[in-house]
Amino acid sequence: RNLLENAPTDWDRRAIARVMIEEMRHGWQMCALLVDHFGYSGKVEAQKMLERRAFENKRLHGAFNVEVDNWMDFFTYTDFVDRDEKFQLQMLKYSAFAPLGRSMSYMLREEAFHMGTGNDGLRRIVEAGVIPAWLIQKYLNKWISSSYDLFGTDHSSSAHWAYVWGIKGRYDEPKNDKAVDLDDLNDYNRNLYRDEVAGLIERFNNSLKAGEPKLYAPDIKFNRFIGRWANQKFHAKTGEPVDDRAYEEHLKQYMPTAADKKLLLDILDTEKKWIAEKTGARDPLASIGEVRKSAINL
Numbered sequence: 001r002n003l004l005e006n007a008p009t010d011w012d013r014r015a016i017a018r019v020m021i022e023e024m025r026h027g028w029q030m031c032a033l034l035v036d037h038f039g040y041s042g043k044v045e046a047q048k049m050l051e052r053r054a055f056e057n058k059r060l061h062g063a064f065n066v067e068v069d070n071w072m073d074f075f076t077y078t079d080f081v082d083r084d085e086k087f088q089l090q091m092l093k094y095s096a097f098a099p100l101g102r103s104m105s106y107m108l109r110e111e112a113f114h115m116g117t118g119n120d121g122l123r124r125i126v127e128a129g130v131i132p133a134w135l136i137q138k139y140l141n142k143w144i145s146s147s148y149d150l151f152g153t154d155h156s157s158s159a160h161w162a163y164v165w166g167i168k169g170r171y172d173e174p175k176n177d178k179a180v181d182l183d184d185l186n187d188y189n190r191n192l193y194r195d196e197v198a199g200l201i202e203r204f205n206n207s208l209k210a211g212e213p214k215l216y217a218p219d220i221k222f223n224r225f226i227g228r229w230a231n232q233k234f235h236a237k238t239g240e241p242v243d244d245r246a247y248e249e250h251l252k253q254y255m256p257t258a259a260d261k262k263l264l265l266d267i268l269d270t271e272k273k274w275i276a277e278k279t280g281a282r283d284p285l286a287s288i289g290e291v292r293k294s295a296i297n298l
């Protein structure tokens, strides 16, 4: 509600409304699969999913319980956490369980809108040049490092068996003719994700004001809680080890602090032009449900 009321433009307000409508639909779509194909236990699982309440922080994935309460978080989240979703859906699109595989394209089309909203929102922020690049970087570090975690543990036996049983493929499965490393699937896909993210951030740098530090994707080892780099201390930019005593200070420099958030909210509150206008785009609620072939990137 707070985000709806504080939308920077009417276009953004309608875009976030569409994102919420479509994410609800994704939940229903997964419940329909459970109910249609998994008998009584599927119904029980679907009921649990429909009764779980986001505002009570009952989401299953830790990263999904982190608050998104301002527009900087919203754009960064939709650009990078929804992009993780794109990766997961794409891998399930190759599923040998046909009803699951077939249902992915519809969600992928919608995710394309979510990611586009986030990516273009961040580009508009960079272009406006009001929020300093160092502050933007901290939000990139926060959400991209937690997206790395969403790919799951390393040496995962569930990823191994999901691949062997044909439930899930590698993200680039149709064009990848190399032998699969069953022991390291999650990290393989995680690295493809990082490459895509790094390319997108490089594009933001073209819109950066002169003299501002270049933006980058945080190192894959930074701020991880899942996988082989979990709970260790690495530099956000270089990936070099940071020693115990210096790390607390390092986190203050590379992750949003309470003071940074206050500064951000002040800027969003008082600066009228913290984000460039959205130009040439159609009303998100008028184009909802339209087919977007570009989202199906087989």
Ligand SMILES: [Fe+2]
Binding pocket: 022, 023, 026, 085, 107, 111
């Ligand atoms: Fe979704």
Ligand SMILES: [Fe+2]
Binding pocket: 023, 082, 085, 110, 111, 114
């Ligand atoms: Fe989404």
